[in-house]
Amino acid sequence: MKTIALYSIKGGVGKTASAVNLAYLSSLTQPPTLVCDLDPQGASSFYFRIVPNKKYSSRKFLKGDKKIYNNIKGTDFDNLDLLPADFSYRNLDIELLEEKKPQKKLKKNIEELNTEYPFIFFDCPPNLTLLSESVFTASDIILVPLIPTTLSLRTFEQLFEFFKENKLDTSKIRGFFTMFERRKVMHREIVEEYSGKKRFLNRTVPYNSEVEKMGIYRAPLNAVRPNSPAAIAYQELWEELMGEID
Amino acid sequence: MNTSLDPLFFSVSDTFDLPTHFKHPGISFSFHAEPVKKETLHCYDTFDWKGWNKNNTILLYRRRLNIIDLKNGREIFSVSFRKIPQSFFPNDVDNKATASKLFNLSKLRAFICYGSIETEVRSWKVLDENQKTITSVELRSIPSSNEAQKKLFVKLSPVRGYGKELQAVAGELKKHPEYVGKTTFTDFYKAVLAAGGIVPDNYSSKPFVKLKPSNTIQDSARKLLLSTFGVIQANEQWIPKTIDTEFLHDYRVAIRRTRSILAQxxxxxxxEKLSRYSQAFRELGKRTNNLRDQDVYLLQAERFRALLPVTMRESLDPFFTDLGNRHKKELRAFSRYLVSEKYRLLMQEWKSFLSNDMSSDPAITPDARKKTSDVAVSSIQKAWKKVIRHGREISRIATDTELHALRIDCKKLRYLLEFYASVFPANILRMVVCQLKELQENLGAFVDLSVQQDYLNDYLSNLQCTAENTPFAASIGGLVTALYHEREQVRMNFHKTFDKFDRPETEALFNGLFKKNR
Structure with missing residues (x-):
């Protein structure tokens, strides 16, 4: 089982769109795949038209194993399942504090899923909290979407520093650029500067209004608009990532 | 842990339709109809129906190869498969897990397309208020020669996490005026097979005839030979098709069994009849010797390559190409023989000999009236003692001739145990065969490795001494050396394996076998 987190301290950088599209691509080549929506906003759950069971909550999520299993739902796509987020997830950090080893909680809770899913994606909320630390421990790869701007890069550096200070494995971190607009000089310069660097994937995802329309399609772009520039970029990004994993 | 649900199957009458919406207490659904389409189901299984016998259905449709649990209709594997081959091997499937599942069903047999059945499918997605698919309904019509007898099945496919909704939809379907009753995937698959005129066979290469211990041995032997003849007939028409190597293998084993019964x-x-048929079946067996040897080499091509260092493997290619060509030629010749008048007459004559009444004149056939159980006990006892006697006589170095002779003794004993299986208690017989099998495996490996070395040595001595052939000869030489070391290892293990067979526990098992029929 490989676990991939789509994570960024900053919001609005394309975490959910990336999680949904990459997970969809994974379900085609490495079935079955699970998306864990960890963001109380529940954006990836919304994209898949899934609402959690009424009795499901952050408490059940923290109990793990069977409680998680019983709340996984099938999406409209073969071999792609989702553990939806509940609004109570906003309390996850406080609840994690009550746990004995909060940093290891997520890793432990998904252990049972090992036999069923070769790939699990975490769609993370935008902050750096105890839940984030639990995600860092549970993930094999931490994919960080970045808009090619200075602020985005700054948060990437902050994340890197945090890993070093807390003696976490920095080799898990992989940045990649999203919402790239070629007409913008700054975007071009930043992408050029970082392309080929060790911590970055080469493929960039261009700005594409189709990505915003995922909210209307409520489906992965690669399923409904596979020829759109962003879908093609996600396909190539997935292939690049698979090449690294292999 | 797996909490996914099984699909549900219902049978319905032919005016079945679904409304656009319906309300169930607490849940409201809509049905989204999809266009009606024709869909061909291609049914695959091995010649001995390994899939079916292990509750697995291998169905190809929508350009996907699906392995479905026969008992509950649950999809075990579904992978892209763009061809519709007449037959395929597990290795032809790209997906490793699926290939491995098929390989576990049958290691050597090909999966044959037994039939392609054209069906008509109407489907609906069942959507909740968020337009999320919570289940799908599929109405499939399976043809029949008689239009009035065509069968209609409704399949309700579950979506994980929507179990309650699935049950609610199922509940509504049961109230439908066209609902006939609940059914299963097994019934559905049986209907598909019936539409294609396909009957899963309980083929087995081993003869199983329920013998009556008190019947005369002549009667029992005839039954056994007829059953073995059935195996010959079942396989002969498939050999020329080059689907897999097991048709020829089973055919040869059936011939050996026939010879063994006649000899014992x-x-x-x-x-005069005995002599005529013994001779005819010996010749028939001989005709297939080269073919089988070539099959074994070709099956082991990868293993042979792996025995050599990487740099020497490529030089072995001409050997396998040459072997492949020889095999084609040999098969053509044997296939011609199988359709020849001579072969047809032999089989016809043999069948009528077995089917007609035979002489029981004590002067000509003195043992014909003996009781089956008596002959079974005495012949097995004799064959077992022979194995023990010859095995104990084998020298410390265990020569090739000694091991080869013991292998034949063991084979004879094994055939007898199989022939008279129905006369003895099954549990004891199983244990006896298990003991013998281990010894046979050792001897079989030894003889196979010897034959392979001889063949390669022979091949090498006929090779022209040219500069081009040097790497080729070196590879063959390397292979002979590797096989030699393997064989010597097997030889070294012989005495240990034989001692395991020749011990009081095995003797007690044999005596237990005879006790009831003594």
Whole structure:
């Protein structure tokens, strides 16, 4: 089982769109795949038209194993399942504090899923909290979407520093650029500067209004608009990532 | 842990339709109809129906190869498969897990397309208020020669996490005026097979005839030979099709079994007939020797390559190409023989000999009237003692000739145990065969490795001494060396394996076998 987190301290950088599209691509080549929506906003759950069971909550999520299993739902796509987020997830950090080893909680809770899913994606909320630390421990790869701007890069550096200070494995971190607009000089310069660097994937995802329309399609772009520039970029990004994993 | 649900199957009458919406207490659904389409189901299984016998259905449709649990209709694997081959091997499937599942069903047999059945499918997605698919309904019509008898099945496919909704939809379907009753995937698949005129066969290469211990041995032997003849007939038409190597293998084993019965029950058939058929089946077996040897080499091509250093492997290619060509030629010749008048007459004559009444004149067939159980006990006892006697006589170095002879003794004993299986208690017989099998495996490996070395040595000595052939000869030489070391290892293990067979526990098992029939 490989676990991939789509994570960024900053919001609005394309975490959910990336999680949904990459997970969809994974379900085609490495079935079955699970998306864990960890963001109380529940954006990836919304994209898949899934609402959690009424009795499901952050408490059940923290109990793990069977409680998680019983709340996984099938999406409209073969071999792609989702553990939806509940609004109570906003309390996850406080609840994690009550746990004995909060940093290891997520890793432990998904252990049972090992036999069923070769790939699990975490769609993370935008902050750096105890839940984030639990995600860092549970993930094999931490994919960080970045808009090619200075602020985005700054948060990437902050994340890197945090890993070093807390003696976490920095080799898990992989940045990649999203919402790239070629007409913008700054975007071009930043992408050029970082392309080929060790911590970055080469493929960039261009700005594409189709990505915003995922909210209307409520489906992965690669399923409904596979020829759109962003879908093609996600396909190539997935292939690049698979090449690294292999 | 797996909490996914099984699909549900219902049978319905032919005016079945679904409304656009319906309300169930607490849940409201809509049905989204999809266009009606024709869909061909291609049914695959091995010749011996390994999939079916292990509750697995291998169905190809929508350009996907699906392995479905026969008992509950649950999809075990579904992978892209763009061809519709007449037959395929597990290795032809790209997906490793699926290939491995098929390989576990059958290691050597090909999966054959038994039939392609054109069906008509109407489907609906069942959507909740968020337009999320919570289940799908599929109405499939399976043709029949008689239009009025065509069968209609509704399949309700579950979506994980929507179990309650699935049950609610199922509940509504049961109230439908066209609902006939609940059914299963097994019934559905049986209907598909019936539409294609396909009957899963309980083929087995081993003869199983329920013998009556009190019947005469002549009667029992005839039954056994007829059953073995059935195996010959079942396989002969498939050999020329080059689907897999097991048709020829089973055919050869059936011929060997026939010869073995004839050789061991000499005084129960008229001598002139016995001599005629013994001779005919010996010749028939001989005709297939080269073919089988070539099959074995070709099956082991990868293993042979792996025995050599990487740099020497490529030089072995001409050997396998040459072997492949020889095999084609040999198969053509044997296939011609299988359709020849001579072969047809032999089989016809043999069948009528077995089916007609035979002489039981004590002067010609003195043992014909003996009781089956008596002959079973005495012949097995004799064959077992022979194995023990010859095995104990084998020298410390265990020569090739000694091991080869013991292998034949063991084979004879094994055939007898199989022939008379129905006369003995099954549990003891199983244990006896298990003990013998281990010894046979050792001897079989030894003889196979010897034959392979001889063949390669022979091949090498006929190779022209040219500069081009040097790497090729070196590879063959390397292979002979590797096989030699393997064989010596097997030889070293012989005495240990034989001692395991020749011990009081095995003797007690044999005596237990005879006790009931003594």
């Amino acid at each position: 029950l000499k005084r129960i058939f008229p001598p």
